[in-house]
Amino acid sequence: MNFEYVTTVVTLAAFVAIPCAAEDVLPSWNDGLAKTAILEFVAAVTDESGGEYVEPSERIAVFDNDGTLWVEYPMYTQALFAFDRVKQLAPQHPEWKTQQPFKGVLEDDMKAVGASGMKGLMEIIMATHSGMTAAEFEQEASDWLATTKQPRFKRLYSELIYQPQLELLAYLRTKGFKTFIVSGGGVAFMRLMTERAYGIPRDQVVGSSVVSEYEVQDGKPVVVRKPEMNFIDDKAGKPVGIYQHIGRRPILAFGNSDGDMEMIEFTTAGKGRRLGLFVHHTDAEREYAYDRRGHVGRLDTSLDRADEMGWIIVSMKDDWKTVFPNR
Amino acid sequence: MNFEYVTTVVTLAAFVAIPCAAEDVLPSWNDGLAKTAILEFVAAVTDESGGEYVEPSERIAVFDNDGTLWVEYPMYTQALFAFDRVKQLAPQHPEWKTQQPFKGVLEDDMKAVGASGMKGLMEIIMATHSGMTAAEFEQEASDWLATTKQPRFKRLYSELIYQPQLELLAYLRTKGFKTFIVSGGGVAFMRLMTERAYGIPRDQVVGSSVVSEYEVQDGKPVVVRKPEMNFIDDKAGKPVGIYQHIGRRPILAFGNSDGDMEMIEFTTAGKGRRLGLFVHHTDAEREYAYDRRGHVGRLDTSLDRADEMGWIIVSMKDDWKTVFPNR
Numbered sequence: 001m002n003f004e005y006v007t008t009v010v011t012l013a014a015f016v017a018i019p020c021a022a023e024d025v026l027p028s029w030n031d032g033l034a035k036t037a038i039l040e041f042v043a044a045v046t047d048e049s050g051g052e053y054v055e056p057s058e059r060i061a062v063f064d065n066d067g068t069l070w071v072e073y074p075m076y077t078q079a080l081f082a083f084d085r086v087k088q089l090a091p092q093h094p095e096w097k098t099q100q101p102f103k104g105v106l107e108d109d110m111k112a113v114g115a116s117g118m119k120g121l122m123e124i125i126m127a128t129h130s131g132m133t134a135a136e137f138e139q140e141a142s143d144w145l146a147t148t149k150q151p152r153f154k155r156l157y158s159e160l161i162y163q164p165q166l167e168l169l170a171y172l173r174t175k176g177f178k179t180f181i182v183s184g185g186g187v188a189f190m191r192l193m194t195e196r197a198y199g200i201p202r203d204q205v206v207g208s209s210v211v212s213e214y215e216v217q218d219g220k221p222v223v224v225r226k227p228e229m230n231f232i233d234d235k236a237g238k239p240v241g242i243y244q245h246i247g248r249r250p251i252l253a254f255g256n257s258d259g260d261m262e263m264i265e266f267t268t269a270g271k272g273r274r275l276g277l278f279v280h281h282t283d284a285e286r287e288y289a290y291d292r293r294g295h296v297g298r299l300d301t302s303l304d305r306a307d308e309m310g311w312i313i314v315s316m317k318d319d320w321k322t323v324f325p326n327r
Numbered sequence: 328m329n330f331e332y333v334t335t336v337v338t339l340a341a342f343v344a345i346p347c348a349a350e351d352v353l354p355s356w357n358d359g360l361a362k363t364a365i366l367e368f369v370a371a372v373t374d375e376s377g378g379e380y381v382e383p384s385e386r387i388a389v390f391d392n393d394g395t396l397w398v399e400y401p402m403y404t405q406a407l408f409a410f411d412r413v414k415q416l417a418p419q420h421p422e423w424k425t426q427q428p429f430k431g432v433l434e435d436d437m438k439a440v441g442a443s444g445m446k447g448l449m450e451i452i453m454a455t456h457s458g459m460t461a462a463e464f465e466q467e468a469s470d471w472l473a474t475t476k477q478p479r480f481k482r483l484y485s486e487l488i489y490q491p492q493l494e495l496l497a498y499l500r501t502k503g504f505k506t507f508i509v510s511g512g513g514v515a516f517m518r519l520m521t522e523r524a525y526g527i528p529r530d531q532v533v534g535s536s537v538v539s540e541y542e543v544q545d546g547k548p549v550v551v552r553k554p555e556m557n558f559i560d561d562k563a564g565k566p567v568g569i570y571q572h573i574g575r576r577p578i579l580a581f582g583n584s585d586g587d588m589e590m591i592e593f594t595t596a597g598k599g600r601r602l603g604l605f606v607h608h609t610d611a612e613r614e615y616a617y618d619r620r621g622h623v624g625r626l627d628t629s630l631d632r633a634d635e636m637g638w639i640i641v642s643m644k645d646d647w648k649t650v651f652p653n654r
Binding site for chain 1: 384461505507514515518522528529530531532536539540541543547548550557563564565566567570571572573574575589592593596
């Protein structure tokens with residue numbers, strides 16, 4: 001190997017990589033407390049000569065999905081997928097016509113579905129997300145994601161992702177962070193959109209899951225999804241999911257609801273510099289406005305504790321210049 | 328940005344990156360069927376103009392740990408750690424003096440320990456791997472790994488890793504593969520050595536785990552390890568672990584025992600080109616020789632099925648030029 005060539009390449013590459021001083025790495029973020037907190041945090045943990053430097057292998061950033069990276073209002077996207085599956089599977093289940101919460105789904109009676117509570121929602125998930133192979137589920141969910149549009153914005157759900165967060169994810173990665181999703185959604189569902197939408201590979205998604213089993217069916221090895229919850233990645237489950245899957249305490253965590261509070265509490269309680277942030281849905285015009293009384297993504301206790309804990313509340317209305325990517 | 332500079336960099340970088348025709352990417356592998364199978368497989372799935380091309384995001388390679396990447400004979404390293412923990416914790420457990428399998432461990436009576444079977448081993452694991460925080464366990468296991476030497480080779484266990492496999496892992500990564508460990512060992516134990524030893528980050532380790540819970544202890548958020556198995560990543564559990572954690576069927580799988588058979592069966596049953604390999608421990612002189620009657624890492628049914636399934640049996644004695652890295 002010719003070392004002169006190598007030296008030349010390294011020198012020029014370093015030169016080319018220096019960003020122009022005027023470059024805005026987060027162009028869809030308005031100047032303000034949140035943007036400053038992010039930029040200062042990243043500068044501190046990547047400054048080798050500073051006292052708050054963090055090795056690249058420890059630069060773990062975790063993001064909730066629903067309401068933090070994509071729209072969750074008025075109903076979680078995965079629940080809408082499950083409702084559509086109930087309608088699709090109804091001919092094979094005549095008993096659903098009279099049996100809640102399925103009756104409510106078939107009659108678009110969301111009040112009845114809501115009245116069935118978490119137990120009802122779990123019944124719907126089990127009936128629509130199991131009893132099939134992993135590959136069959138992937139096909140069903142991929143087809144739905146590729147074709148179903150959100151009524152208000154008339155765009156695919158996988159396009160209703162937040163442009164400022166896409167910039168933040170990309171920026172963190174250029175700074176040596178490894179970015180993960182840690183969300184209450186089903187891991188097998190979320191994975192189908194995270195790679196293309198966020199640049200987050202399938203194996204960097206931590207989520208809820210059903211028990212699965214390996215079987216050889218007609219000589220073909222398959223994984224089968226069973227009608228039993230394996231793990232619920234919400235609230236106190238999130239730090240556990242992080243431990244089991246990632247194996248390191250993150251240094252940055254971003255959520256939007258009380259379901260993310262334990263994850264952010266766990267993250268910011270670590271030694272050294274840490275950053276915890278919540279998206280606050282304050283923008284009824286460009287997206288939705290909900291917090292303490294939201295029927296999804298309730299942000300209440302976390303809002304009360306934010307000041308004391310040093311958590312950053314990111315106001316969608318004030319901190320984000322744009323919400324969705326341009327078509 | 329000066330485009331002339333950029334062009335120069337790209338040109339020079341491309342020039343520097345072209346390997347010399349004579350470069351051997353797997354220098355510790357002897358020429359033979361196994362090495363040829365690996366090189367031909369990688370060439371085929373990375374050749375964009377060929378019919379067997381695989382997108383980088385799908386280039387998932389999974390490796391068992393014990394006996395595939397590091398020594399497992401005469402006893403799994405993690406079991407040895409557990410036995411040492413039993414001795415260390417014995418003063419707090421006077422009842423262990425008369426109670427199997429603990430009595431056997433304290434008296435170095437491996438026959439008695441073995442007679443307690445899988446149930447006994449689980450009791451030992453539960454008693455030594457739980458009832459503490461994640462951070463406390465990490466400290467205990469890290470200290471042990473940093474100081475305990477294997478008696479025959481007089482080296483740290485984390486140094487008794489296979490040089491040919493280090494080369495293969497590195498080679499696969501240069502070819503756009505993402506490398507994972509999928510092993511029966513405890514994920515929290517394995518992670519402590521995989522990054523430095525193999526270049527495999529903590530979150531790319533799939534393993535067995537205990538139930539864990541999030542708690543705030545004296546105001547400090549911690550994850551606590553409970554005395555209950557969460558998941559056993561062995562045999563038919565391995566494809567399930569792959570599904571839950573990685574979310575893609577691998578295209579290459581490397582194991583060494585019947586505990587890896589389902590993982591390799593699942594991998595090689597996928598569409599398109601696939602590669603399944605087993606390390607065959609045939610080298611009593613440089614390492615150990617065991618297979619069909621091994622009390623650890625039994626390789627029996629897989630050996631019978633290898634020909635029919637197209638699985639590659641890698642003979643340590645014949646296929647590996649060196650076994651361990653030079654000091």
